[in-house]
Amino acid sequence: MNLDVDFMISDMPTVVAALPSTLILSLDSMLWALVFALICGGAQLARVPVLDKVTLVINTFIKGIPLVVQLLFCYYAVPYVVKWFDGLMHRTYDPQHLPYFGAAVLALALNFGAYITDVVISSTRAIDRGQWESAYACGMTRFQALRRVVAPQIVVISLPNMTNYFIWLLKGTSLASIVNVVEMLTTARLSAADGYQFLEAYIDAAIIYWIVCAFIEWLSGRIYHSAGSYLLPPNASTA
Amino acid sequence: MESPMQIVSKVLPGIIAHIPQTLLYWFLPSVLALFFGALLCWARVSNRHRPLYWICTVVISFFRGTPGIVQIYIVFFGLPKLIWAIGYDVSDWTAGVYFVIATTLNLSCFMAETLRGGYLALDRGQVEAGLSIGFSRVQNFVHVIAPQTLKVALLNIKNLEIDVLKDTSVAYTIGAVEIMGYANRMISLRSGLGQLWILGTAAVIYFIMCTVLEVAFNLATRRISRFEGVSR
Numbered sequence: 453m454n455l456d457v458d459f460m461i462s463d464m465p466t467v468v469a470a471l472p473s474t475l476i477l478s479l480d481s482m483l484w485a486l487v488f489a490l491i492c493g494g495a496q497l498a499r500v501p502v503l504d505k506v507t508l509v510i511n512t513f514i515k516g517i518p519l520v521v522q523l524l525f526c527y528y529a530v531p532y533v534v535k536w537f538d539g540l541m542h543r544t545y546d547p548q549h550l551p552y553f554g555a556a557v558l559a560l561a562l563n564f565g566a567y568i569t570d571v572v573i574s575s576t577r578a579i580d581r582g583q584w585e586s587a588y589a590c591g592m593t594r595f596q597a598l599r600r601v602v603a604p605q606i607v608v609i610s611l612p613n614m615t616n617y618f619i620w621l622l623k624g625t626s627l628a629s630i631v632n633v634v635e636m637l638t639t640a641r642l643s644a645a646d647g648y649q650f651l652e653a654y655i656d657a658a659i660i661y662w663i664v665c666a667f668i669e670w671l672s673g674r675i676y677h678s679a680g681s682y683l684l685p686p687n688a689s690t691a
Numbered sequence: 692m693e694s695p696m697q698i699v700s701k702v703l704p705g706i707i708a709h710i711p712q713t714l715l716y717w718f719l720p721s722v723l724a725l726f727f728g729a730l731l732c733w734a735r736v737s738n739r740h741r742p743l744y745w746i747c748t749v750v751i752s753f754f755r756g757t758p759g760i761v762q763i764y765i766v767f768f769g770l771p772k773l774i775w776a777i778g779y780d781v782s783d784w785t786a787g788v789y790f791v792i793a794t795t796l797n798l799s800c801f802m803a804e805t806l807r808g809g810y811l812a813l814d815r816g817q818v819e820a821g822l823s824i825g826f827s828r829v830q831n832f833v834h835v836i837a838p839q840t841l842k843v844a845l846l847n848i849k850n851l852e853i854d855v856l857k858d859t860s861v862a863y864t865i866g867a868v869e870i871m872g873y874a875n876r877m878i879s880l881r882s883g884l885g886q887l888w889i890l891g892t893a894a895v896i897y898f899i900m901c902t903v904l905e906v907a908f909n910l911a912t913r914r915i916s917r918f919e920g921v922s923r
Binding site for chain 2: 454455513515516517518519520521522524525528529532619623624626627629630637650651654655657658661662665666
C-alpha cells in the first residue's frame with residue numbers, strides 16, 4: 453500500500469483553506485432552507501387554503517428525488533433563467549460567469565427545506581396547548597404569544613433535529629462539486645490532479661469533514677444541554 | 692427542434708431499462724448492511740470487548756461524519772491499491788462494485804446506530820422472560836429480540852432505505868451506469884439538448900420508486916406491529 457503520506461500532510465493546508473467556502477455554502481443553503489421551511493410549515497400549521505396543499509405536494513415530490521438530480525436540474529436551468537432575467541433591473545449577465553453557486557444554494561435549500569418543514573411542524577405541535585393559553589390569559593396577542601412564549605421553545609425543541617439536518621446539509625454540499633461549485637471536495641480534486649494523488653487528497657477532505665461534523669455535533673449538544681435545561685426533570689443535573 | 696414529448700418518449704425506454712441496475716445498487720448494500728450493521732450493533736451494545744467497542748465507535752463516527760461521495764471516491768481510488776498490495780489484480784472490476792462496497796460500508800454504520808436505538812428501547816424484561824421459558828440465546832434472539840428491535844427501528848430503516856435508493860444516483864460520478872448515469876450519458880450524447888426534460892423524466896421515475904418503497908415499508912410496519920395493543 454503506497455499511500456503518499458508526505459503529500460497528504462503537505463496538501464492539508466490547501467484543502468483546509470477551502471473549508472470556508474464549504475461552510476458559506478452550507479450556511480447560505482441552511483438560511484434559505486429555513487426560510488422555505490418556515491413558509492411551508494407556517495402554511496400547513498395555519499391551514500392556509502390552497503397554499504398548505506401546494507406546499508405539501510411540493511415537499512413530497514422533493515423528498516422523492518435524489519439531491520444529485522435536483523442539483524443538476526438547477527445547474528442546467530441556470531442559463532435559461534439568466535437569459536430570462538437578462539436586462540431586468542438593468543442587470544446584464546456575463547455568460548462566462550454564470551451564478552452556479554446560487555444554483556447549488558437553491559437546490560440544497562429546496563431539498564433540505566422540505567425535510568426541515570417536518571421539523572418545524574412537529575416541534576410546533578410538540579408545544580403544549582397550555583403554553584398558548586397561558587400566554588393569551590396574560591393578555592398577549594397571537595403574535596406576542598408566538599414571539600415571547602412559543603417560538604423560543606420551538607427553537608430549543610427543534611435543535612437536535614436541526615443539527616442533524618445541518619450536518620446532512622454540510623455533507624450534501626460535497627455533491628455541489630459535480631456542478632462546478634468550488635468547495636472543499638473540488639479543491640481537493642484539483643490539488644491532486646497534478647500527481648494523480650486523488651486518494652490522499654480525498655482522505656484529507658474526509659478527515660476535515662469528520663472533524664467539522666463532530667465539532668458541530670458537540671457544540672449543538674452543549675447548547676441543547678444549557679438552553680434545554682428547563683426540559684429536564686427538577687434536580688436531574690445534581691443526580 | 693424536438694418537442695418535449697418527443698424527447699421524453701425517446702429517453703423513457705432507456706431510463707426504464709436501467710431501473711434494474713438502480714434496484715441492484717440499492718438492494719445489495721441494503722441486505723449486506725443489515726448483516727454488517729447487526730454485527731456492528733452487537734459489538735457496541737454487548738460491550739464485553741472494550742477495544743472492539745472503541746474501534747466500532749470510531750468507524751461508525753467516521754462513516755457518519757463524512758459525505759457519502761467522499762467515501763465512494765476513497766473506496767474507488769483506495770481499494771484497488773489496497774488489494775494490489777495483497778497481490779490481487781482487480782482492474783476488471785466495474786465501478787458498480789466499488790459503489791456497492793462503499794455504500795455497504797456507509798449504510799452498515801447508519802444501520803448499526805438505527806438497530807442500536809431499537810435494541811436499547813427493548814424492555815429488559817422481554818429478554819429475561821425469553822430466557823426464563825428455556826430459550827437458548829439464539830432462539831431468544833430470533834423469537835424475542837430481533838422482531839421487537841425491528842419493530843421499533845423500522846421507521847428509521849425506512850428513511851435510511853429511501854435515502855440509499857436516492858443516493859444510488861451518486862454512482863454515476865465514478866462511472867457506474869444506472870438511471871442517473873444513463874440520463875447523464877443521454878445529455879452528453881445530445882449535447883445538452885432537452886437536458887431539463889431528461890432530468891425531469893429521471894426525477895419522476897425516482898419519485899415513483901421512492902413512493903413504492905415507502906408504501907411497501909408502511910405495509911411492513913403495519914404487519915410487524917399487528918399484535919400492538921393485543922397483549923396489554
